[in-house]
Amino acid sequence: RLEAVIFDVDGTLVDSERDGHRVAFNRTFEEAGLPDHWDLATYGKLLRITGGNRRMAHWFERNGMPPAQARELGERLHPRKTEIMRELIAEGAVRPRPGVTALIDALIARGVAVHVATTGTRAWVDPLLERSFGDRFDTVVTGTEVTDLKPSPAAYLEVLRLTGASPSHTVAVEDSSNGVRAAVAAGLTCIASYNSYTRDDDLEGAKLIVSSFDNPALVGWFRQRMPQM
Ligand code: XBP
Ligand code: MG
Numbered sequence: 001r002l003e004a005v006i007f008d009v010d011g012t013l014v015d016s017e018r019d020g021h022r023v024a025f026n027r028t029f030e031e032a033g034l035p036d037h038w039d040l041a042t043y044g045k046l047l048r049i050t051g052g053n054r055r056m057a058h059w060f061e062r063n064g065m066p067p068a069q070a071r072e073l074g075e076r077l078h079p080r081k082t083e084i085m086r087e088l089i090a091e092g093a094v095r096p097r098p099g100v101t102a103l104i105d106a107l108i109a110r111g112v113a114v115h116v117a118t119t120g121t122r123a124w125v126d127p128l129l130e131r132s133f134g135d136r137f138d139t140v141v142t143g144t145e146v147t148d149l150k151p152s153p154a155a156y157l158e159v160l161r162l163t164g165a166s167p168s169h170t171v172a173v174e175d176s177s178n179g180v181r182a183a184v185a186a187g188l189t190c191i192a193s194y195n196s197y198t199r200d201d202d203l204e205g206a207k208l209i210v211s212s213f214d215n216p217a218l219v220g221w222f223r224q225r226m227p228q229m
Contacts, residue, residue: 001169001225001227002107002112002169002170002171002222002225002226002227003112003113003165003166003169003170004112004113004114004115004163004165004169004170004171005107005112005113005114005115005170005171005172005173006114006115006116006117006156006159006170006171006172006173006183006188007100007104007114007115007116007117007137007172007173008116008117008118008172008173008174008175008176008179009116009118009120009125009128009129010118010119010120010175011175011176011179011195011197011198012097012100012173012174012175012179012193013096013097013100013116013129013132013133014094014095014096014097014128014132015094015095015097015195016094016128017043017047017197018040018043018196018197019088019093019094020085020088020089020093020094021052021081021085022038022040022043023084023088023093024081024082024084024085024088025038025043025052025055025056025081026038027084028077028080028081028084029077031080032077032080036059036060036063038059044197046058046059047176047197047198048177048178050119050149050150050151050178051119051143051149052074052078052081052082052120052121053071053074053075053077053078054074054149055074056070056073056074056077056078056081057070057071057073057074057075058070060073060074078121082121082123082124085124086123086124086127089124089127089128089131090127090131094128094132095132096132096133097193097195097212097213098212098213098214099212099213099214100193100213101132101133102213103213103218103219103222104133104136105136106222106226107222107226108136110226110227110228111227112226112227113138113163113165114136114137114138115137115138115139115140115141115159115163115165116129116137116139116140116141116142116159117141117155117156117158117159117172117182118140118141118142118143118155119142119143119149119150119155119178120142120143121142121143121144122140122142122143122144122145123144125140125142126140138163139159139162139163141155141158141159141162142155143155145158146158150178150179150181150182151177151178151179151181151182151185152182152185153182153183153185153186153187154182155182156172156182156183156185156186156188157186160186167186167187167188168187170188170189171188171189171190171191171225172186172188172189172190172191173190173191173192173193174190174191174192174193174203174206175192175193175194175195175198176194176197176198176201176203177198177201177202177203179192180192180201180203180204180205180206181205183205184205189207190205190206190207191206191207191208191210191218191221192206192208192209192210193210193211193212193213193215193218194209194210194211199211207221208221
């Protein structure tokens with residue numbers, strides 16, 4: 001019986017990468033007078049590095065910067081990137097994925113608790129969740145509290161610890177290879193709803209893989225496991 005569902009944010013609850021994070025990184029580079037620019041394809045490849053500051057550090061290092069300097073620059077730029085992301089969210093640039101709000105509401109209506117486990121930074125995650133999902137989520141764990149980012153299971157384990165939810169009655173919803181690996185390593189059953197950036201990801205660890213939250217297979221999968229009222 002299903003007791004709780006834990007959702008990933010980036011790419012799962014919202015399409016945040018292309019018009020959100022990517023734009024924020026590029027504006028940050030521009031403001032800092034750097035020549036770096038991430039087009040759609042480049043950014044798609046960089047997504048396998050989780051965490052904004054690590055992603056930037058990886059990029060600078062790959063372009064020849066010494067590792068310590070690359071890490072320092074990534075860390076120095078990241079607060080501004082977070083600020084720009086907050087502005088983009090306030091402007092409405094980041095939207096829920098189709099069908100996900102209906103799924104969340106169906107779960108809540110049947111008494112299933114809904115939580116969040118993300119690798120992103122709390123300073124943008126909180127306003128985004130509030131704007132798009134109101135007070136639907138119970139416990140929210142972000143990359144600000146948990147420094148071991150996905151594919152580490154740390155964020156999922158922290159939700160389980162805080163809520164006391166039993167892993168065998170909890171399902172994770174993810175979009176990417178790193179996310180599925182994190183959920184499975186935490187001992188959770190994982191469902192993957194991929195997007196245009198993660199369609200070629202290895203999502204093998206997931207029990208069900210769909211391309212959208214409107215997929216009848218996904219709706220049926222949850223319906224079968226939801227507690228009867
Ligand atoms: C998403 C991420 C995040 C964002 C950027 O991974 O890796 O780092 O791209 O957010 P997942 P920050 O969906 O697996 O959580 O810049 O705040 O790190
Ligand atoms: Mg994700």
